[in-house]
Structure formats: C-alpha cells, structure tokens
Amino acid sequence: RSSALPPLDWPLPSQYEQYELKIEMQPRTHHRAHYETEGSRGAVKASPSGHPMVKLSGYNEKPLTLQMFIGTADERNLRPHAFYQVHRITGKMVATSSYEAMAGSTKVLELSTLLDFDSLESIDCAGILKLRNSDIELRKGETDIGRKNTRVRLVFRVHIPQGNGKVVSLQTASVPIECSQRSAQELPQIESYSINTCSVNGGEEVILTGSNFLPESKVIFIEKGPDGKLQWEEEAKVNRIRSNESSLVVEVPQYYTKAVQRPIQVYFYVSNGKRKRSPTQSFRYLPG
Template structure:
C-alpha cells in the first residue's frame, strides 16, 4: 500500500466514480455517535464502477480517506474511514489495516456490473492529541479538514501480475459548519 500515485485507467480497464460524494460531510469522533454514511450531492450515496473487466470473478474494492490539499495523494493523518452498519446499509464491507492505514474492503461483483454503492463508509476524525504522539506527524493536518475518498482495485492479469487502479473523489470538507 506504499505507492499512493496510481492510474485510474490502463488498457481496457477504468476505475470510475460514477456518483461523487457531497462536498461536505460532518466527520465524527470516536467518543460520539456516527454521523452516518457519506452521501452523494443528488441524494443517495457515491457509486464506483470498474469498467472493462470481463472476467466472472469478484474483486475487492479498497476505500481509504486521503488528503485533499496536497499535490501528492496519501492517507490523511487526522481522518480515517469508518464502517457503517445497520438496516439501511445494502453494501457488505469489512475493515482492514494495510500499512497503518484503515481501509474498507467492498466486493465488486460481476452480477452488479462491477459496481458498488458506497453506503457503508463514514469518516472518523481522530483526536489531535493521539496523532501528535505518533512519530513524524506534525501540526500540518490539524487545520487540514478537507479529505477525499480514495478507491483502489487490484485486477489480476493473464501474465500473473496484478494491475492496480485508483481514483479519488472530489474534496470533502469535514469540519463542523459554523
């Protein structure tokens, strides 16, 4: 999970955000209740689809919270993805930790045209004091309240290699509205 700069398309494959998230989402702290899943601007939830994949095998879509203001996209130090569960959530997912980054793994299924409705992802704001105890973290992220949803998929190739594609959403403002 080290290489954060990946293409969104290669050859016949393209990972695309069909429905972008709203530009504002109130992130929540661990000590308070969830604010629910990230919504789409037109109602509903963001939708991600892998185009050009014709195999009949499911793949795993990974989702993490990335920076929005840096030129280089990387995991956000002060925000992380939070798995949403409940009666209104139709998408299955589970949390995993890859290279110290929390990711949501969401199945992309051939029977759904390799399309996933992202109704299972919220945004968690980590406490500044917890982050500042980590080696190498600075004060930069404290005021940085803009994030992106970053989606990644690994497509197995006939050669035995794996093609990794990644796409990031439009920026989302996570601060409380004044």
C-alpha cells in the same frame, strides 16, 4: 492481499488499457465526521441524494475486492490522511457488505463486490472518523497540524489479476470533502459564475460555482447609488432540481427598466439567511 500490492501512498492510474475505475456519482462536499467518543454520523452521502457510486469498466471476470480509504486533499501527492479514517457503517438499511483491514496505521474498507460488466457500486457503508489531533501530532515524523487539515478525499482502489501472475492496480479519488464542524456554519462562497453580463430583459441562465450552498439559498441582485444606498433589489429564480451545495443554477432577473442607454453596474450575492451572505459579485446589464 499479497504483500506485493502497492503501498497506499503510491500514485496509481485510474485507467490502464481497457480497464478504468471511475467515480460516477461524487460525494457531497461537506460531511460532519464523528469523533471516537460519539456515535456515528452515518455514511457519506452523494449530491443531490443517495451515496457515491463507483464503476469499473472493461472487466468481466470473477468478482474483485474494492478497497477504500480516506486520503488527503491538499496540493501535495495523495496519501492516507493522518487525522481521518474510514468508518464501517452497518445496519438493515446498508446494502453493501464490507469489512475493515489495516494497512500500517491506515484503516481500509474492503468491499467484496461484483465490480463486473460495467456495474455501478453504491458506497453506502462508509463514514468518516476523526482521530484526536494530539494523538497524531505526537507521532514520530508527523508534521501536519490537525485543526488546519480538515479536507479529505474518498480513495478507491482495485487490483485486477492478470493471467501471467501480475496484478494491475487502479485508483481513483473523489472531490475534496470538508469535514470540520465549523464549516456547517460557514458563509456561502461564490468561486466563479458562467456569465457576467445580460440584457436588461433578463432570463438568461447563470451557473454559480462555490461552496456552502443550501436547498433554501437565495440569490439577490442589487444596484446601489453613488451614495451607496440601495436603489434596486430583486430575487433571482433558482432551479432547485439542477442545483446542489456547490452549484446554483439561476435565472437572471429582469432589470427594473428597459430605458437603458449604457451598461449598468449591479451586484449579486447568495444568502443562506440573516447574516449568512456571500461577498457580493459584480454583474452588468446591457441595453436590450
């Protein structure tokens, strides 16, 4: 807690010599942040279940304090987020003890934790609070626009004392988390997929990477004729156990005929229900 600790907007490494601070289980990519005028929406959860988990390797001395704050997720250097703060969650079901501290205008959650012997720390005490855009935008020197800046990262820090009076400070940040309410209704989006061809026999695994995938998301393969009319449609099998909101593991369905002499152009899309479809993606079936 010395004033010599680095400011929150200083870039820090996640590894130094034998020490490494690492997020072993990442948070979900969407969390509905709550406003100051409404009740808490609970702790940030991990995908597919549980809570984010953090591990400090290479340290086995006395217990340390793990710090956590809400950081930015844009292309600029990581810094505390102006429009979101960490929110301390308490209650019978919360296993991790924590308290709040302020570093300038940023709220920091301090977890008095046994980060030792490579143990995992489950972060079940951290929610996300949305500050009023107008309050922040009026601050001197603030140039960000709140409604355009709704993605955050969970940032973790630890300060390891050395025998010579010096301190090693490590930091690690999570994947981006979308906090806006509107994104809960957003369409599924496919950003990439692992293969784009398969034999007409089907059966190969294709991994779709993207966002806004749901446990009930369907993956539909289609073929259209020259006139644009639907000629063939087949739902692919989704491996629900291995899928999450940013990744779908899918088995390519068999094409309706094996009498194919040349590659066949088809398409597929992810559906979260009526009128909630991703844009179609291109795929080709090859002669078996």
